[in-house]
Amino acid sequence: MSHAVLSSQRPSADTEAPALEVRGLGKSFPIGGLFSRDSVRALHGVDLTIGRGEIVALVGESGSGKSTLARCVARLEKPSSGQILIDGVDVLKRDRFQASRAFRSQLQMVFQDPFGSLNPAHRVEHFLRRSLAIHRKGGNSETATQQRLGELMTTVGLQADMLNSYPHELSGGQRQRVAIARALAVEPQVILADEPTSMLDVSVRIGVLNLMRKLRDEQGISMLYITHDLASARYLADRTVVMFAGELVEEGESLDLLANPAHPYTQLLVSAVPDPARAGSYDPVRRAELRQAVMASTTCTFDGDPNQACSAEEPVRHRVGDPENSHWVRCHLYRPQPGAGGHALAAEPTDNTASA
Amino acid sequence: MTVSQVSFGSHEPVLEVKNLTVKYIGDTRSTTAVDRVSFSIGTGEVFGLAGESGCGKSTIANSVMRLLKDPAKIAGGSISFGGKDVLAMSQEELRRFRWQDVAMVFQSAMNSLNPVLTIGEQIVDIFTTHAGYTRKESLRRAGELLELVRIDSARLKSYPHQLSGGMRQRAVIAMAVALKPSVLILDEPTTALDVVVQQEIMAQIKELQRELGFSVLFITHDMSLMVELSHRMAVMYGGRIVETAKAQDVYTNPRHPYTQALMSAFPPLTGPRVPLTGLPDGVKFRNIPDLTEAAPGHFVAPVSADASAADTAIMEGAAR
Ligand SMILES: Nc1ncnc2c1ncn2[C@@H]1O[C@H](COP(=O)(O)OP(=O)(O)OP(=O)(O)O)[C@@H](O)[C@H]1O
Ligand SMILES: Nc1ncnc2c1ncn2[C@@H]1O[C@H](COP(=O)(O)OP(=O)(O)OP(=O)(O)O)[C@@H](O)[C@H]1O
Ligand SMILES: [Mg+2]
Ligand SMILES: [Mg+2]
Numbered sequence: 100m101s102h103a104v105l106s107s108q109r110p111s112a113d114t115e116a117p118a119l120e121v122r123g124l125g126k127s128f129p130i131g132g133l134f135s136r137d138s139v140r141a142l143h144g145v146d147l148t149i150g151r152g153e154i155v156a157l158v159g160e161s162g163s164g165k166s167t168l169a170r171c172v173a174r175l176e177k178p179s180s181g182q183i184l185i186d187g188v189d190v191l192k193r194d195r196f197q198a199s200r201a202f203r204s205q206l207q208m209v210f211q212d213p214f215g216s217l218n219p220a221h222r223v224e225h226f227l228r229r230s231l232a233i234h235r236k237g238g239n240s241e242t243a244t245q246q247r248l249g250e251l252m253t254t255v256g257l258q259a260d261m262l263n264s265y266p267h268e269l270s271g272g273q274r275q276r277v278a279i280a281r282a283l284a285v286e287p288q289v290i291l292a293d294e295p296t297s298m299l300d301v302s303v304r305i306g307v308l309n310l311m312r313k314l315r316d317e318q319g320i321s322m323l324y325i326t327h328d329l330a331s332a333r334y335l336a337d338r339t340v341v342m343f344a345g346e347l348v349e350e351g352e353s354l355d356l357l358a359n360p361a362h363p364y365t366q367l368l369v370s371a372v373p374d375p376a377r378a379g380s381y382d383p384v385r386r387a388e389l390r391q392a393v394m395a396s397t398t399c400t401f402d403g404d405p406n407q408a409c410s411a412e413e414p415v416r417h418r419v420g421d422p423e424n425s426h427w428v429r430c431h432l433y434r435p436q437p438g439a440g441g442h443a444l445a446a447e448p449t450d451n452t453a454s455a
Numbered sequence: 456m457t458v459s460q461v462s463f464g465s466h467e468p469v470l471e472v473k474n475l476t477v478k479y480i481g482d483t484r485s486t487t488a489v490d491r492v493s494f495s496i497g498t499g500e501v502f503g504l505a506g507e508s509g510c511g512k513s514t515i516a517n518s519v520m521r522l523l524k525d526p527a528k529i530a531g532g533s534i535s536f537g538g539k540d541v542l543a544m545s546q547e548e549l550r551r552f553r554w555q556d557v558a559m560v561f562q563s564a565m566n567s568l569n570p571v572l573t574i575g576e577q578i579v580d581i582f583t584t585h586a587g588y589t590r591k592e593s594l595r596r597a598g599e600l601l602e603l604v605r606i607d608s609a610r611l612k613s614y615p616h617q618l619s620g621g622m623r624q625r626a627v628i629a630m631a632v633a634l635k636p637s638v639l640i641l642d643e644p645t646t647a648l649d650v651v652v653q654q655e656i657m658a659q660i661k662e663l664q665r666e667l668g669f670s671v672l673f674i675t676h677d678m679s680l681m682v683e684l685s686h687r688m689a690v691m692y693g694g695r696i697v698e699t700a701k702a703q704d705v706y707t708n709p710r711h712p713y714t715q716a717l718m719s720a721f722p723p724l725t726g727p728r729v730p731l732t733g734l735p736d737g738v739k740f741r742n743i744p745d746l747t748e749a750a751p752g753h754f755v756a757p758v759s760a761d762a763s764a765a766d767t768a769i770m771e772g773a774a775r
Contacts, residue, residue, distance in 0.1 A: 128617065139617075161621025161649050211620045211647060214563035260484060268479070271562045271643060272508025272676075294620070297646035298562065299508050300676045301720040302713075302733030309730070327649045334722035334731070357724060371650040372724060373679040 116187030118289050118321035119149040119172065119206075124181035126167055141167040143345045145181070149289070152319040154311070156332035156353065158368065159342030165325045166211055168342070169291045172323075173208040174198035185289065204234045207282035211293040211325075213274035217266040223277050224262040227251055230284035251280040256306055271298035279307065286318070293325045308335045329372055333357050338425070341365045351419065351426025361419045361428035468495035469670050470519065470557075470638055475532035477514050477523065488514040490694035491532070491745075496638070499664065501671040503681040503702060505717065506691030512674045513562055516640050519672070520559050521549055536638070555585060558636040560644045562674075564627040568615040574601070574626050575611030581633050600629040603659055605652060620647035628656060632663060639664075640672045645680070657684055678717055682706040690714045695743040700753035710755040713740060 126142040141164045149155050157165050170176040172183055174190070174197065183190050185205055194202055210216035217226065227248055231237035237244035252259050255276035266274060275298050282290055292311075296304045308331055314320045326332050332339050332353060339356045341349040341364065349362040360366045419426040477489040489511040496502040504512050517523050519534055521541060534541040536556060544552055561567050569577055575597055582593035598608035604625035606618075615623055624647050631639060639660070645653040657680065664671060675681050681688055682702045689699035690713065698711040709715045713734070720733045746754035 159649065161625075161647060161652050162619040166619060212563075212565045214566040263483065268481075270509040270513060276508075294647060298643055298676065300506065300717065301678060302716050303508050304676070305720045305722075305731050305733040309732070327647070327653070329650070330722040330724050333724060334728060354728065367651055368649065369724075371654050373650065373654065373677070373683045374724075 115151060116184070117148045118151045118153070118186065119147075119323070120182075120184040120187075121145055121147040121168075121172060122182040122184070124168065124171060124183070125179045126164075126171055126176065127179050141345055142171070142178070145345075145347055147340060147347065149321045149323060151288075151321055152315055153338070154315055154322045154324060154336045156336035156339040157323055157325045157342060158327065158329060158332055158339060160344070160364070160368075161327075163342045164345040165342055166293055169208060169293050169323065169325060173206060173291055174202065175208075200233065203287075204285060205287055206289040206291065207285050207287040209278050209282045209290065209292040209295045213271060213278050213298065214266075216278055217274060219266050221265070222262065223264050223266075223269075224248065226277060226281045227262070227284050230281050234285045236284060236286055247284075251284055254283065254310060255280045256303055272300065272303065275299060276303075276307070283314070287320065289321045289323075291323045291325075294327065295324075296331065297327070304331065311335060329357060329369065341368070347429070349426075349428045352424040355420065355424040355426050359420060359426070361417075361426075365428075467498050469498050469537055470672070471495040471533075471535045472515070472519070473533045473535075475515065475518060475534065476530040477511070477518055478528050478530045480526045480528055487530075487694055488527075489518070490743075492691070492694070492696055493532075494689055494696065494699065496670045496672060498670060499668045500687065501661075501664070501673055501685045503685030503688030504672065504674045504691065505676065505678060505681055505688060507693070507713070508676075510691045511694045512691060513642055516559060516642050516672065516674060519640065520553060520557060522553075554581070554631075554636065555634050556636055557638040557640065558631040558634065559640040560624075560627050560631045560642060562642040564644065565620050565623045565647060567627060568623060570615055573612055573614055574618070578611075578626075578630055578633065581630060585634055596633075600633055601626070603632075604629045604656055621649070621652065624648060625652070625656065628660075632660070635663075635667050636669060638670045638672065640674075642674045643676065645675070645677070653680070678706075678721065690717065692740055693743065695756065696746065697740070697743060697756045698754065699746065700750075704750075704753050708750075708753075710749055710753070712758060 124142055124145040124147075125140075127138045127140050129138050145164075145168060147155070147168075157168070159165055167176060171178045174194070178191070185202070190198075190202060193199075228237070228244065231244060231247060237247055248262060249259050252262065257273060257276050257280070261269070261273065266277075269277065275295060279292070279295055282292070290311075296307050299307060311322060311324070312335060315322065324332065324336055336353045338350060339353040340347050341356075341362060343362070343364045349356065349360070349365050356365070357369060360369050416427045416429045419428055472495065473493045475489055475492045476487065479486045479488055492511075492515060494502065494504075504515070506512055514523070514527070517527075518529060519541065521544065523529065529542065536552070541552070568574070572580075575594065578597035578600060579590065579593040582588045582596055583590060586593075588596065594611075597611060601608050601610060606622055606625055606629075610618065610622070615626075618626065624644060628641075628644055631641075641660075645656065648656065660671070661684070663669070673681065673685055682705070685702040687700065688702045688705055689696045690705065690711065691697065692711075692713045698705060698709070698714045705714060706718065709718045716734050720731055722731060740758075742759070743756045744759075746756050749755045
């Protein structure tokens with residue numbers, strides 16, 4: 100981080116419980132007909148910690164389980180196994196059947212699909228007003244509420260007269276911003292944002308990313324930022340985690356992770372980022388081969404070579420590079436370079452900030 | 456063979472939009488969402504359309520498909536497809552025109568599948584109604600289509616809510632190319648796809664395009680993807696086109712301050728983390744004039760004195 104011009108002002112909160120901690124989260128979905136026994140394993144053994152005032156980016160393959168993770172944490176989906184701790188409290192135990200209002204005040208989610216997540220029958224004002232009212236953030240007078248509504252719209256770069264618009268009257272990017280404003284209205288401690296800026300032009304997107312950073316800096320809000328835009332993950336997030344086939348396979352300080360990707364999938368992902376500076380360098384045939392090599396597997400998630408040490412069991416976490424970057428990779432194929440300072444961490448760590 | 460080596464297409468325009476103006480007429484406020492927009496797309500050409508969120512891109516796409524509904528009004532201009540006046544087509548002609556001549560992947564793709572039918576049923580439907588294949592043949596082709604967009608054909612049995620956002624987008628792309636249209640409109644088709652899958656799908660579309668020679672109108676906010684895949688592109692702001700040229704020229708030499716802001720608001724993947732700004736607060740372009748040719752094939756809307764002040768503000772890149 101020494102080169103970073105943007106400071107990461109997150110408070111050092113060693114003594115407090117992290118804002119969000121997920122332990123051993125698993126989720127399977129039944130698929131096929133009513134009586135079919137097939138199921139999709141969407142999540143497996145996910146351990147993730149987000150400190151107070153920390154922004155963590157979650158990247159990974161389409162269909163790898165990112166939204167499922169967020170939906171489980173937001174209590175919209177019931178995990179098959181594991182624990183979810185908010186402020187150190189196990190929320191699955193506390194609110195057994197459904198999320199309480201207190202929980203919703205603590206944690207808000209911005210959904211991936213802005214076209215499906217706003218009820219078409221209501222005007223923009225309704226969504227924001229409702230959030231303010233339920234969580235008692237509207238102030239104690241109508242004037243205060245109105246002012247807050249105006250502020251929220253300005254915050255996300257929309258004109259106040261759009262409060263009167265129905266969702267179908269908004270463009271894709273405008274809807275996304277309404278969804279963000281709705282989450283912000285609640286002033287939660289944790290925001291799970293599932294691709295919140297995918298339909299915004301880069302210039303507005305930077306504005307929203309800067310806003311998210313400001314909320315973190317000023318109000319200590321913690322965030323899980325799900326994105327396919329690696330550059331924005333690097334720009335915004337303190338740490339980046341990579342998900343592949345329902346498991347977290349690599350994690351580290353964002354700059355370090357993207358500069359030194361250790362997992363074959365992360366390497367593939369980084370190499371596939373389109374870059375106009377090297378337009379024409381992208382070769383679909385070669386990419387398909389590389390992907391095949393990484394993805395096609397029978398005996399384990401990666402290699403398929405049963406003679407390799409890890410193949411038969413769960414892979415272990417290896418530290419990558421300088422411990423300061425808390426960068427680890429969990430892969431059957433990863434072999435630390437001699438002298439590169441990497442070594443295996445605990446076989447089944449629950450503490451993912453594991454630094455020696 | 457790399458993507459950008461694909462032939463440039465001919466200059467015979469398939470789709471020609473001239474001076475298109477579209478308004479949304481409201482009780483309280485009316486918006487001119489598209490304001491005297493002109494562009495044409497050649498056979499086999501990929502034409503990119505970028506611009507501010509809310510600047511009218513989807514409205515243009517919907518106009519071409521004749522899918523605009525009240526309170527939208529086409530207030531002026533013309534759209535022609537293969538020499539035929541699209542705005543004058545009868546309902547009967549439109550039925551063929553949509554999906555067979557011109558197919559579109561909507562920005563709301565993730566949400567545009569029928570929730571009560573499986574993916575397989577929806578694709579089979581297209582083949583049986585539009586192409587007249589038997590059910591069995593349709594099913595086989597449906598499986599092939601899914602594989603084309605990298606979804607296991609076992610997922611034919613899945614309902615839309617059982618697929619991830621990106622899988623739904625891919626299913627819709629598969630449906631759009633099913634009938635091999637001559638123009639494919641893609642409105643933000645890859646917002647939910649990781650870069651690996653995104654590159655693969657776009658390469659597939661390119662491949663198909665080369666094979667079948669269709670043209671593409673490609674709307675995206677991803678400037679790198681646009682520059683990499685489009686032959687020519689246009690940048691819009693506030694309902695107007697502010698710049699149009701070969702995609703590489705727009706990238707290497709953006710001339711309009713808004714285009715420049717787009718190209719520089721791009722966080723890098725290497726180097727230190729530096730604060731970026733989009734358009735600085737309060738910068739707005741108004742009364743955008745018609746395009747003039749600034750260099751051969753490179754058209755730009757001249758910038759008034761006001762907006763050049765904005766220009767310097769962008770270049771200074773104020774801290775957050
Ligand atoms: N309700 C459901 N029923 C059955 N399967 C499901 C359901 N929801 C998700 N899945 C499956 O779980 C897996 C993970 O889906 P998820 O939506 O979490 O992926 P994602 O990482 O968010 O992908 P994307 O980037 O494409 O949005 C996918 O294989 C998906 O088909
Ligand atoms: N039915 C409607 N009634 C009123 N205004 C509308 C309606 N549909 C769209 N608009 C307005 O028209 C403008 C253009 O919308 P459009 O959806 O074409 O934008 P876009 O360029 O596709 O934006 P994005 O990139 O965010 O999707 C927006 O300002 C939007 O608010
Ligand atoms: Mg998702
Ligand atoms: Mg749009």
